[in-house]
Amino acid sequence: MEIENNIISAVANAIKALYGHDIAPETIQLQKTKKEFAGHLTLVVFPFLKISRKKPEDTAQEIGDYLKKEIPSVVADFNVVKGFLNLVISPASWIGLLSGIQRDEKFGLAAAGEHSPLVMIEYSSPNTNKPLHLGHVRNNLLGCALANIMAANGNRVVKTNIVNDRGIHICKSMLAWLKYGNGATPESTGIKGDHLVGDYYVAFDKHYKEQVKELMDKGMPEEEAKNEAPLMKEAREMLVKWEHNDPEVRALWRKMNGWVYAGFDETYKALGVSFDKIYYESETYLEGKEKVMEGLEKGIFFRKEDGSVWADLTAEGLDEKLLLRADGTSVYMTQDIGTAKLRFRDYPINKMIYVVGNEQNYHFQVLSILLDKLGFEWGKDLVHFSYGMVELPNGKMKSREGTVVDADDLIAAMIDNARKMSEDKINKLTDVSEEEAAEIARIVGLGALKYFILKVDARKNMLFNPEESIDFNGNTGPFIQYTYARIRSILRKAAEAGMPMPETIPATAMLSEKEIGLVQMLADFPNVVKQAGNDYNPSCIANYCYDLVKEYNQFYHDFSILHEEDADKRAFRLVLSANVGKVVRTGMGLLGIEVPERM
RNA sequence: GGUUCCGUAGCUCAGUUGGAUUAGAGCAACGCCCUUCUAAGGCGUGGGUCUUGGGUUCGAGCCCCAACGGAAUCACCA
Numbered sequence: 273m274e275i276e277n278n279i280i281s282a283v284a285n286a287i288k289a290l291y292g293h294d295i296a297p298e299t300i301q302l303q304k305t306k307k308e309f310a311g312h313l314t315l316v317v318f319p320f321l322k323i324s325r326k327k328p329e330d331t332a333q334e335i336g337d338y339l340k341k342e343i344p345s346v347v348a349d350f351n352v353v354k355g356f357l358n359l360v361i362s363p364a365s366w367i368g369l370l371s372g373i374q375r376d377e378k379f380g381l382a383a384a385g386e387h388s389p390l391v392m393i394e395y396s397s398p399n400t401n402k403p404l405h406l407g408h409v410r411n412n413l414l415g416c417a418l419a420n421i422m423a424a425n426g427n428r429v430v431k432t433n434i435v436n437d438r439g440i441h442i443c444k445s446m447l448a449w450l451k452y453g454n455g456a457t458p459e460s461t462g463i464k465g466d467h468l469v470g471d472y473y474v475a476f477d478k479h480y481k482e483q484v485k486e487l488m489d490k491g492m493p494e495e496e497a498k499n500e501a502p503l504m505k506e507a508r509e510m511l512v513k514w515e516h517n518d519p520e521v522r523a524l525w526r527k528m529n530g531w532v533y534a535g536f537d538e539t540y541k542a543l544g545v546s547f548d549k550i551y552y553e554s555e556t557y558l559e560g561k562e563k564v565m566e567g568l569e570k571g572i573f574f575r576k577e578d579g580s581v582w583a584d585l586t587a588e589g590l591d592e593k594l595l596l597r598a599d600g601t602s603v604y605m606t607q608d609i610g611t612a613k614l615r616f617r618d619y620p621i622n623k624m625i626y627v628v629g630n631e632q633n634y635h636f637q638v639l640s641i642l643l644d645k646l647g648f649e650w651g652k653d654l655v656h657f658s659y660g661m662v663e664l665p666n667g668k669m670k671s672r673e674g675t676v677v678d679a680d681d682l683i684a685a686m687i688d689n690a691r692k693m694s695e696d697k698i699n700k701l702t703d704v705s706e707e708e709a710a711e712i713a714r715i716v717g718l719g720a721l722k723y724f725i726l727k728v729d730a731r732k733n734m735l736f737n738p739e740e741s742i743d744f745n746g747n748t749g750p751f752i753q754y755t756y757a758r759i760r761s762i763l764r765k766a767a768e769a770g771m772p773m774p775e776t777i778p779a780t781a782m783l784s785e786k787e788i789g790l791v792q793m794l795a796d797f798p799n800v801v802k803q804a805g806n807d808y809n810p811s812c813i814a815n816y817c818y819d820l821v822k823e824y825n826q827f828y829h830d831f832s833i834l835h836e837e838d839a840d841k842r843a844f845r846l847v848l849s850a851n852v853g854k855v856v857r858t859g860m861g862l863l864g865i866e867v868p869e870r871m
Numbered sequence: 872g873g874u875u876c877c878g879u880a881g882c883u884c885a886g887u888u889g890g891a892u893u894a895g896a897g898c899a900a901c902g903c904c905c906u907u908c909u910a911a912g913g914c915g916u917g918g919g920u921c922u923u924g925g926g927u928u929c930g931a932g933c934c935c936c937a938a939c940g941g942a943a944u945c946a947c948c949a
Contacts, residue, residue: 301888301890303887303890306890306891308891308892308893309891314890314891316890316891318890318929318930321929328929353891354891355890355891355929355930356890356891399949436949439948439949440948440949441948441949553949578947580947589874590874591945594946594947596947597947598947599947601947603946603947603948603949604948604949607949629943630875630876630942630943630944631942631943631944632943632944633874633875633876633943633944634874634875634943634944634945635944637874637875658875658876660876660877660942660943661942661943663942693911694911716911727884727885728883728884728885729884729885731876731877732876732877732884733876733877733941733942733943734883734884735882735883735884737882737883740898743883743897743898744911745897745898745911745912746896746897746898746911747883747884747885747896747897747898748897748911750911751897751911751912753911754909754911754912755911755912757909758908758909758912759908761908761909762908763908764908765908766908769908796887799887800887803887807887811884811885812885812887815884815885815886815896816887818885818896818897819885819896822896825912825913826913826914828908828912828913829912829913829914830913832907832908833908834908835907835908849908870909871909871911
């Protein structure tokens, strides 16, 4: 912010004047003063001791004297504690700062221009054989928030999704539907398409296991039984037919995938996530082969005797990696190379971010090297935004044991909870229409879910307790939303009472330390956004919003704004509240969390 | 076993590029505060050898090394 820059250049001047040394502004550390000490900003003078050749206290005192003399409009006073120079900033500076924030509608956000870097973010990446679960929810929310944050830092952003729509697992659902489905459709059953298909995937597994057990009872070894079970044989045959473009299999595949996509779209819409461009593995997996063959010709890869194609990564400290099987079919890595090829053809990508769970760290390490070898500019420094697993109190989520938390169920439960919560509380939502009440419940329920997931450092595994569900008190989305709604209420009532938002804040307003603290926190917002972008870390924005709102709540508790007798003070507090509201709305928006006008 | 990540209050988590005698929130427990712009709130009490042991320096929860504990991965699965 401007105040800091003023001080930093003045400090550089001070050191030049006092000790005759030129010093780089970046080496000057200015930080917020701890609450226990008087002052607002603190200069750490330890780094200058070698230059001043004096005791920390004396050095700090001299610099303080210089600042107070040279920039009295900014530095009103100072005190020295050991090697810490605490500066008291003038009220006028704070008022100026707040006015600046007020004027800037897009405070903290940088706009992207035509020549801004183009960042592509891949997230979600579902399989089309089962509905989305809690792990996908974390992925989607992180990906979406990250996209917003990158855009806020002045990048052009393309959100993309790679759908895993082919392979043996898809054939399993198809086969089970043919055998046990009796022609069931989402329309005929009223079941959401992705769930319907998921049910048949489960049905396949159930019948398959029965067959394996039967064979084993007849004395067949387990390994053999797994291969020889009629269902598995049929599924494999179906995959071959699919690869050979069998019209019937393809038609069924298209029909069932269509159901799944309709289901996914509903879930995505409920979560508030979207994509600019969707890729399908059925369309990209052949491209990968081509690219690999290209690499083979250029001598980047090599072929083994059996005909399989490999990359030698021993020079990078890794192993050899298979890229094409002996029969010429592709593996996972091949598909990702193919997808990269298409993406680069479609967009002039400067940076690629993959939002994928940390179980694939090794995969992306390899992919980065391979893409680099193949000549993709962004390959070397592609970002694998790696996030931890969501764990349940009794261990991991396992679909086989039925311990997955379904995304749709979870969203519905959260909205339901929010609705009950608001009805239980003092007569809230009684003066609003049924429609509006439902909308608020949706916003609050999703806010609780999103914030709960996004406030945790993405790298860490996190624990989710579905029984206790998610709290609405304390460090939660609803607490932040609630405070925002209260701020909006203040501004509404002020307007009704004929107290419009002042154009400028009177310079004579007396500021309390709490108010200054709030202005200081507000001014920090652009740095937080920038840091979130540099570190690919949405959680720091979430925690910032909470800190800000908590601080504001204390302020709110102590003061009355509408009944304030001193007009100057009231004007200042209205502007301060409005700006807290603006920054909270912006910050929550970056996370993809809505804030309601009323709750 | 190799590689990578993690280890902070009973529980869930923060802790900005190393900064200040006393390491922060929330939940849970206990005690106050609704004639007050929305009590989904505020105030207070108790709760910690920041896994352990070394090192780097004016100064370490943060950086380096080692140990211990946990997770992921190390497939012609995706």
